[in-house]
Amino acid sequence: MWGKKARAWRRELSWNRKGPGNMRGDGMDSLFSQRVKRARRSVIRELLKLAEEPGIISFAGGIPDPETFPREALAQLAADEILNNYRKSLQYTTTEGKRPLRAALIRWFSQQGLHYELDQVVITSASQQGLDLVAKTFLDPGDAVFLSLPTYLGAIQAFRAMEGELVGIPLLEDGMDLDALEEAIPRARKAGHPPKLIYVVPDFQNPSGVTWSLEKRRRLVEIASRENLVIVEDMPYRSLRFSGTPVPPVAELDEEGRVLVLFTFSKVLAAGLRLGALAGPKRLVEKVVVMKQAADLCTSSLTQRLAARFLLEHDFSQHIQNLCHRYREKRDAMLEALEQYMPEVEGLSWTRPEGGLFLWLRLPEHVDTERMLPRALKHKVAYVIGTPFFVDGSGHNTMRLSFSLPTVEEIREGVRRLGQVLEEELASLPSPQRG
Ligand SMILES: Cc1ncc(COP(=O)(O)O)c(C=O)c1O
Structure with a gap:
């Protein structure tokens, strides 16, 4: 099932969709600028759609935790600004x-x-x-x-x-x-x-x-x-x-x-x-x-x-300290889970960031994270493949994991699943050639 979805996603990216709405505009392609003709939609945005299926623990989205947004304070300020200061705010x-x-x-x-x-x-x-x-x-x-x-x-x-x-x-x-x-x-x-x-x-x-x-x-x-x-x-x-x-x-x-x-x-x-x-x-x-x-x-x-x-x-410094506290817990959970669940294999390493929202995994050379993605989705865990972040087309054996959105429990379970995915993938591949 996931293989099929991944293929559908690839087809989408090839810009060849024909539909009743698109047929009428066929002759207009020549009007696009060279710049637009060369441009491609973000591969990652397309991949994120796959990660949104129910039950998937996603380390793919690089977005902040919505629970960190100061909703009440912003709501009060917005009401005041719109009602009482509209001459400036609108x-x-x-x-x-x-x-x-x-x-x-x-x-x-x-x-x-x-x-x-x-x-x-x-x-x-x-x-x-x-x-x-x-x-x-x-x-x-x-x-x-x-x-x-x-x-x-x-x-x-x-x-x-x-x-x-x-x-x-x-x-x-x-x-x-x-x-x-x-x-x-x-x-x-x-x-x-x-x-x-x-x-x-x-x-x-x-x-x-x-x-x-x-x-x-x-x-x-x-x-x-x-x-x-x-x-x-x-x-x-x-x-x-x-x-x-x-x-x-x-x-x-x-x-x-x-x-x-x-x-x-x-x-x-x-x-x-x-x-x-x-x-x-x-x-x-x-x-x-x-x-x-x-x-x-x-x-x-x-x-x-x-x-x-x-x-x-408001106390912006305190607000930022609260954010750091929340994200620190999540980062720590991810680092601990990686230590616990990743197989011991040569060529596997990850970064240990002192902040931010992401860490980065490098897998053995013969593992291709794009090829492995359908297996990960089958195990209900998602990551972002590394290649789109490389302007030279390299990075096939890398992935980005974001710890911002899932809960601490989801992070542990998701990394456990990822460890299993990697083990299965390694078992399915021929051993790497040694030079
Ligand atoms: C390094 C970097 N620069 C810029 C952005 C763009 O963010 P925004 O336009 O929301 O400020 C992002 C978003 O993830 C980012 O990671």
Whole structure:
């Protein structure tokens, strides 16, 4: 049954659906831009549909736990804003965003060691819009963007949409392989791909959970300076640290003003508010604002007012501590269950993140996590296959596990099932060839 579903999903992805509605538009395909013709729907979103079947314990969805959203506080603020402050909350606002929210964010940034003025911060419709605007601001077709293998899928989509040349650099336990980055930059230049951006998620990266060391952050800034590149530092998980010591953001180490920071409320307040911010040197932020004017004029005034008031009237630090407490329990449950239930086999390893929502499994070379997925679904457990996070098509033996949504009990049971799935898969495969 699951084999059939997986095949149906593959068919869906091939963009060949014919139906009464689609037939009429056949002659219009030539009207699409080359960019759209090349674009593909997110494989992961399609896979997530399979994981939604009843009874499945899903480690697939990378979304925050809805129980962490401060519903009552937001409901009260929303009622007050709509009834009593509608002239502001239901009206357009400036493209840069509401001043009280930017001011509140400047205070949050300064707690991270980042010091900005008002005109260095623009409110975005969450960090995905930040990525889209950065791509539009810097990329001409064929310009090189350096990112890690693996990388957040939404960033890959945003940079691809602007026809960037995506250059994958291996991600090691303590951050990107910077020797490889130093070799790749002149190689891209020589091949006619002007290097423009380096995209990084240095804290508890999605999908791997990896956090960059201080040494690598410093060296990254040196490389960007030497090669005249902009660094995009995406930090959706930075506040979600459950253990270990915080490492300064890359932007704090930058003295030349070549780092753009992306912040989001999605994981620390509510993803549905679609609210975030982009901050950095004024001369770069100004250009991003022009791109945002064309995109949406402004981010929702109502959600900006809600977030600003939440930050002013509630204890945001306490709220974040509560989140960390909840997610820490889940992460610990997943790490313990992996120790207990995963078979002892050569080539199997996983990350031990100090925060965030994800951990990352590397399986023996001869295991293909996409091929194994129907078996996992049969055992009623779901994960996200690794390959979509790799711009070079590698990662067939990797998977992402998210611990944010399931309960602690579900995490234990789900990992037990996953251990069984892997054992069965290994037993079904011919032994790997040894060189
Ligand atoms: C690394 C990273 N960047 C950006 C985003 C986009 O999130 P949002 O647009 O909700 O801020 C995500 C979402 O999962 C993410 O993991």
